[in-house]
Amino acid sequence: MSPSPAPAPAPAPRGDRGGQPSPARGPRRARGGRVSGGAGRPGRVSRQIRRTLRRPTGPSKSEGAPKNTPDYYPEKPAQNVVRVVPLGGVEEVGRNMFSVETNGDIFVFDVGFQFTSEDTSPGVDYMLPNTKYLEKNQDRVRAVFITHGHLDHIGGVPFLMHRFGNPPIYTMQLSATMIAKRQEEYPDMPKPNLVVVEGGQTHTIGSTRVHFFPVTHSIPDSMGIKVETPYGNVIVTGDLKVEHVDNIPVPEEEQKWSAIGREKNLLFIADSTSAELEGFSVPEQKVRDTLENIIKTVKGRLIIGTFASQFDRMVNIIRLAEKYGKKIVMEGRSIKTNLEIAQKLGILTLDKGTLISAQEIGDYPPDKIVILATGAQGEEFAALMRIATKQHKNITFTERDTVVLSSSVIPGNEISVQKLKDNLLHNHVTLLHYRSADVHSGGHARAAELVWINQKVNAKFFMPAYGYYSMTASHAKAVEQAGRPRESIILSENGSVIDILDGEKLEIHKQKVPSAPLVVDGFSIGDMQEVVIRDRQMLAKDGMFVIIATVNLKTGKLRKSPDIISRGFVYLRESQDMLNQARLLIKKTVEDSTKGMNPVDLDYVKNALSDTMAGYLFARTNKAPMVIPVLIGV
Numbered sequence: 001m002s003p004s005p006a007p008a009p010a011p012a013p014r015g016d017r018g019g020q021p022s023p024a025r026g027p028r029r030a031r032g033g034r035v036s037g038g039a040g041r042p043g044r045v046s047r048q049i050r051r052t053l054r055r056p057t058g059p060s061k062s063e064g065a066p067k068n069t070p071d072y073y074p075e076k077p078a079q080n081v082v083r084v085v086p087l088g089g090v091e092e093v094g095r096n097m098f099s100v101e102t103n104g105d106i107f108v109f110d111v112g113f114q115f116t117s118e119d120t121s122p123g124v125d126y127m128l129p130n131t132k133y134l135e136k137n138q139d140r141v142r143a144v145f146i147t148h149g150h151l152d153h154i155g156g157v158p159f160l161m162h163r164f165g166n167p168p169i170y171t172m173q174l175s176a177t178m179i180a181k182r183q184e185e186y187p188d189m190p191k192p193n194l195v196v197v198e199g200g201q202t203h204t205i206g207s208t209r210v211h212f213f214p215v216t217h218s219i220p221d222s223m224g225i226k227v228e229t230p231y232g233n234v235i236v237t238g239d240l241k242v243e244h245v246d247n248i249p250v251p252e253e254e255q256k257w258s259a260i261g262r263e264k265n266l267l268f269i270a271d272s273t274s275a276e277l278e279g280f281s282v283p284e285q286k287v288r289d290t291l292e293n294i295i296k297t298v299k300g301r302l303i304i305g306t307f308a309s310q311f312d313r314m315v316n317i318i319r320l321a322e323k324y325g326k327k328i329v330m331e332g333r334s335i336k337t338n339l340e341i342a343q344k345l346g347i348l349t350l351d352k353g354t355l356i357s358a359q360e361i362g363d364y365p366p367d368k369i370v371i372l373a374t375g376a377q378g379e380e381f382a383a384l385m386r387i388a389t390k391q392h393k394n395i396t397f398t399e400r401d402t403v404v405l406s407s408s409v410i411p412g413n414e415i416s417v418q419k420l421k422d423n424l425l426h427n428h429v430t431l432l433h434y435r436s437a438d439v440h441s442g443g444h445a446r447a448a449e450l451v452w453i454n455q456k457v458n459a460k461f462f463m464p465a466y467g468y469y470s471m472t473a474s475h476a477k478a479v480e481q482a483g484r485p486r487e488s489i490i491l492s493e494n495g496s497v498i499d500i501l502d503g504e505k506l507e508i509h510k511q512k513v514p515s516a517p518l519v520v521d522g523f524s525i526g527d528m529q530e531v532v533i534r535d536r537q538m539l540a541k542d543g544m545f546v547i548i549a550t551v552n553l554k555t556g557k558l559r560k561s562p563d564i565i566s567r568g569f570v571y572l573r574e575s576q577d578m579l580n581q582a583r584l585l586i587k588k589t590v591e592d593s594t595k596g597m598n599p600v601d602l603d604y605v606k607n608a609l610s611d612t613m614a615g616y617l618f619a620r621t622n623k624a625p626m627v628i629p630v631l632i633g634v
């Protein structure tokens, strides 16, 4: 952007500092410079406009504690304390992680991540739980338990484990394989130390006994964990639902949860993702029946858009396809990867010849073809969208095709799913929404199931986890209405420090440990750089306006008419009048503010210039582009 080497003070774009003048460089009225119009500190107007424009969205909650407050780290808990610290996942879906401490041993549950929204954090790839508390107490962290292989539970592993000493990860086979497979994409990160466990096993880790038990979820090898403390067990479910027939849990569920309930349980921490939905979840059998019916009866090709992480569903579709003598085509890398894992672990055995490549589709009658494709959420580069927009090498849709979107819309993806549907229908396909089987409510217990489990476990205290506040609060309300005393329910926030004293008394610390999310932004991982995010938001909303001017350092006059470059602001060619006035105003502002100045202070002039121009542009357009003056002194 700099046109040529500038002899003057380096033209630091103000935006890089979020519009804050550096404290060392205040206004310099005392030096005889004249402040035009007496408008106060240069930069004030533009800051004000930006503040006003920012207001509707407000500062994101994730921005964390105000600056200059030292981070809070509580003392090591006394012997009579069981401590729980949620680090992520109790105020959102995703970036699940919390720690439980007893006997001087800290155990960490899940290391997830969260996909981010373009509105709140443009350009950021993922948000991760904040691990500072664990870093500080690294010497007491004995193990990580991963409940299952979904990304909101394993996604943070490559980025975070080394930050707190890379402790061993206890998890079941499929999750371990998925973690190891994913780690291959991050060869520079230390290898995780995986310990494969099975449901029903008990391990002594540090000085604490830990028991693992299987739970029902939408991916095989999902487990819950029971940590024994001197005051009773801490039970963590991970994501789960209850297998049931007509709202009556099947005998295996009944036995499993009753057995847990016969012990002395201190604290129960459970999945809230679908707590806002009443009743019981749609039983998987019903989902299977619907699917079977579609696969059996469809005329022409069947294309099923799904998630690779809907493991059970994927395996089920393949089995049904085989049953009806159909061929399977896999489209999308993540589906292929997960299918390989499923085969390797014996979760799925395929008849020879079931899988065919996309090039072979033409060799079979259309009603013998089932295409499993990624992209049911409208992801731009996933297989489904590429086929729908005719960018796929081997597959094009015809009006004889039937497309099934086998997941509900994840909040935030509504617009991209809408685009996908429109694109699909432009191909005249038959489109089926397969509502009964959405990925989230499909895998997660609804209110009545949650109440059932809660009563079975019958712990002294209960903490709803895994979900936005509306979900954890609904979970809390459901169990309270079913008779659990309100005082026994812990509605926590990320970073809360929750102590249970002598197995009786609840004490929540006034201060929270650091919980602002870490972000993965391109190649860098670190704290959310608010200033960077704010600049990105501003650029996205109102664009930028760059002024390049050459100033004679002796006279303070402009050498020639200033250059103006703008992006994303207004179409300059159609705004010649405004542009001409802007040039005049730039000239006047520079010359006014340098009057009597000797030597000319370009930083001061720059501030005055951004201020005046921001005010002018706002008055003319009701937009507040980022104004970047580049002054070259000669």
Ligand SMILES: [Zn+2]
Pocket: 148, 150, 217, 239, 443
């Ligand atoms: Zn899950």
